[in-house]
Amino acid sequence: MKRSKVLQLQPDYNVKSHDFADLAEQIVRALPREHYEITAAFLRGRPGPGEPVSKADHSVYFEFSDKSLKGMRLRAMWALYKFCRKEQFDVVICNRFKPVNMMLQLNRWLKIPLCVGISHGFGEYDRFYRRSQAKRLIDKHWRFVGVSPAVKQYLLDCQCGFTVANTYAITNAIDIEQAEALQLPRQQAREKLGLDQDARMIGALGRLVPIKGHRFLLQAFAALKDKYPNAQLAIIGAGREESRLREQIGQLGLDGRAHLLGFQENALQYVRAFDIWTMPSLAEGLGLALLEGMSGHLPVIASNVPAMLPLIEGAGGLAVKPSDVATLTAALDEYLALSDDALRAKGEQAFRYLQQNHDIEVFRQEYLDLIDSGLRQARKEHP
Template identity: 75%
Template sequence: MKRFKVLQLQPDYNIKQHDFADLAEQIFKALPADRFETTMAFLKGRPAPGQPVSRADHSVYFDFSDGALKGMRLKALWQLYRFCRRERFDVVICNRFKPVNMLLQLNRWLKIPLCIGISHGFGEYDRTYRRRQTQRLIDGHWQFVGVSPAVKQYLLDCKCGFTDANTHAITNAIDTDQAQALQLDKAEARTQLGLAQNVRMVGALGRLVPVKGHTYLIQAFAALKDKYPTAQLAIIGAGREQARLQAEIDRLGLTGRAHLLGFRDNALRYVRAFDIWAMPSLAEGLGLALLEGMSGRLPVIASDVPAMLPLITGAGGEVVKPADVASLTTALDRYLALDDAALHAKGEQAYHYLNQHHDIDVFRQQYLALIESGLAAKEPK
């Protein structure tokens, strides 16, 4: 039996030691090895000695410079064209805008039977020239995936070749069994993070950049610091906002009560250090960190942005307005006022929702079905 050759194209090397939330790797897990030969290719970066590699049959590192991937990208396009022409792939899966855009241009000549473009968030097609180019290049070889219903709707609303026939929502998922096996218990997680044991701990995970909304979370927590004197706040992540956020913590009198923990490798290990999980983002494509909090059986608070609203309401969590300190304060107050049993029950509700609606097996089955149906449609009648 012929093995179909599948290429997955990534903008950057980003393989993690554990793949519970690495959805590119999870797609390859969906493909039976006796029917598919897989290649993972990265436009930029490569693993250092000892770093993990993809589970694909083959890994390719183009090592393009930043400059080579800007503007016309002619050299990079030529190298990618020669590679794909030589390998004669049956399927190419492109993650994020740049790989999608490059294959849209190249497949006019390559004629790869099935190309799948995955959009992980909003804004990729906001620019008029991008929409015009995309509309000109989309043809019958292409299918598209948004990582949530909201991202799919964004693509459709762009009106540049994305249609209900060629655009799908396959919601991001998480391997809860693997995630739970990695998580430390509460006491050990707090010890390793240097946090106090006998407190109510509000936690957040994400890059320290403005779009993650951490400044509003800090301000909301400050409004409740006297009402709940044993409560604390901790944020795992690093980024350009760290100094400004630390200054805000000091200004609000939260020294010793609010903690910026910096970057932590395999941060999911520490989820159970927290009692409440907050995600006050101003925008998200889906927000895997929200699913990670649910996997730790934590009650969740998240912003009313299109990609997260159905998740947070389905999980029975607290919905807040983006960049709104008052609504964040109210949500935190509701959870901090609960006794341990009631808070635990809210966490169990979130975990049950995660298993019911973001099951990794369903995610894999949906991608396998998309690929199989796409290939079947290309077979000679």
């Protein structure tokens, strides 16, 4: 039997050496090779020497410049059109807005039987012209996936071609077994990060950008630093806010108590260095870092944004208002006041929730079902 040809299109090369949370690679794993021949394509970037490549059958790197992917994108569109026409794909899976938008326009002529567009967050269709374009171009070939029920609802609320019949929620997941195997024991993780072995350690992981809310976390911690002299805070990540956050640490009197650890390769290996996991983001599509904290058996504190609230509540964690220092301070206070045993019990509760609701096998099966059923329907309509 001839294998169906699948193109998975991504905006940037970003294949990880460990794919526990690389959801594009997990989709590749979901499709049986005896039925599907998969090509991974990246609009920008390519791996350097020794860097990982996709587990797909083929990898293609268009290496478009940033400039060529702005505006009308005519040269990039023509190159993508010629490639797809030559390869005659049966399925194209588009990750994030730009690939979805390009294929919405091109599939008017390509007529690929099944196109799947994956939305990772909110705001992609806030602009009127984007909604009107989507309404004009979405047809029976298309299925759409939100990475959480909240993102699915955002798409439906746009009222521009996303319907209950063509739009799904497939919740992000991680390979829990692989994640746990990567994690260093507590003492070793703290040694490698240069953290105090005896401190009650609050942790956060994320880019140092305003939307991640780290400045509010620092303010909340500062309000408790005298009440809990054994507590410390550490943030893994790099970004444009680093110098501002360092300045804030000095102003709040947190030198030696709050640590910016910078970018760390395979940051998940360090998750067990912490006692409490925080995610004070102002907005998220579905915060994978929250699931990563749960995989380390840690209790969680996170913003009650729509995509994360069901996760926090399910995990028995503490939900706080975004950018609200008072509620974040109260949540930190509640967990810091617990005994070690009580805090560990909260972490085990979060881990059980993760196992039951965000297992990677369920994620893979839902994508396989979506693609199998979409292809069957397309072939029924065009035998």
